[in-house]
Amino acid sequence: MIYLDNVAGTKPDERVVEKMIPFLKEKYGNPSAHFYPLGREAFEAVNEAREHVANLIDATPDEIVFTSCGTESNNMAIKGLALNDNYKDKKHIIISEIEHFSVQNTCIKLLNEGYKITKLKVDNNGQINLDDLKKSITDDTLLVSIMSANPEIGTIQDSAAIGQICKEKGVIYHVDAVASVGHQKVSVKDFNCDLLSLAGQNFYGPRGTGALYVNKEVKLTPLFDGGFQENGYRSGSENVAGIVGLGEAARIAKDEMDTYIPKMQALGKKLMASLEGMFDFLHITGDKSKRLPGHVSFWIEYIEGESLLLWYSLNNIYGASGSACSSNILAEDEDDLAASHVLTAVGVPNDICAGSMTFSMSKYITEEDIDKVIEVTPTIVTRLCEMSPYYNKK
């Protein structure tokens, strides 16, 4: 199996799993019960994990709130601000048109609460225009929420420059860094951000774990009412084993990122160059240089993405497609099928972005894996082209 859908979630590092197991078995204390050894042990393990996560993103441990995933972190950041009385006079939020649904749909909810949402356009590479951002900020602007990297097309934004603009304008800046953390250097200091979301599953940690960095100057209203866990920001019993795994993944990423990123970058470049050389009707999406390491995304004229996805899958190569037909296939209604908003935003026409494909690598991918993808692609593409009424043999 060649797993190349790592923006959907990476394989957990074996050391992460090993570190978690005791907290699923014998170390089952509740961190809130830290007056006896079993609870104290869990409490200390959670705090150790907090230090590792903080260390990975240049924050301090008391600025880290553990959540259940990136979606929860994004919801907590945006709704938490909107609910807070300190910011009740500001009703404008700026996002980009390629944000994750957990940002877009959260903002749509806020429209009903009287908020105005500005969606910044992106260029054909998926970059926002910094002048557009500057012009969009008004006295009413509460928040700018721009992701650091897009998982579908791989494009990396200039988060530091965006942060600088927000800082100068006195606007709160949230970064959805779920696709970036563990794959590029992410520093809340360099980014000048106030809020930053991350998820463990995207950098060799466990699924169902996440964290939100909250700058001490920022006030958030908790989304859950309950006890006082996570410094009052997130009530509910902690997922101790998950948090321990997330912390271990953060520790490993901090120590080893400089080693595995260049390898992933080189393999990504090799795959991208090979694919581009195969067919003149294959087009790379996203920014070719400012992109996540090992991220390759493309669309092919004449053929449909889900069929491409299925054929790679039959060759034991697992990727992703943003085609309408691969979206929400288990939906009850065909109206729920829609082409990726990211691909349409970067200018790929609706009928053509049907043929999109994304391969995202992990540190475990080898050169042999990439050679296999390169080997099978011509057969798959030729087969589907022959079947297509659009394709005319020249």
Add this chain to the structure above:
Amino acid sequence: MAKGPYSDKVMEHFMNPRNMGEINDANGVGEVGNPACGDVMKLYLKISDDGIVEDVKFKTFGCGAAIASSSMATELLKGKTVEQILELTNNAIVEALDGLPPAKIHCSVMAEEAIEAALKDYYVRVGKDPKIVDEMKAKIKDKVKH
């Protein structure tokens, strides 16, 4: 075999589509598309003088369900009379494929529409009013109701 949301039958037809290609001397060609997802199916019919489908081929731009529906439709068409193929509904295609996910039923509808389009083209070519297809379809539906 990777099954995913599709039945073994769908995957079998996806991997080994029957009657894929074009018929150079086809006397009925229909091309239909689904605006919701961009799928397109082109169906070629070779109908004999006594109104029997002698040969049928397809080309499809679409997902696994669209390709499997196209392939199954061609299997069900071969050797049938014009009247018989008009009785072929999308439900029959879905049934023959051992089901499709709800969001993919439209792929079988596309196959049914392609058959109608190809037959209309056939009637035009033989000098008849293509509306006859709609009239025959209406009669079949009426018969089913009763």
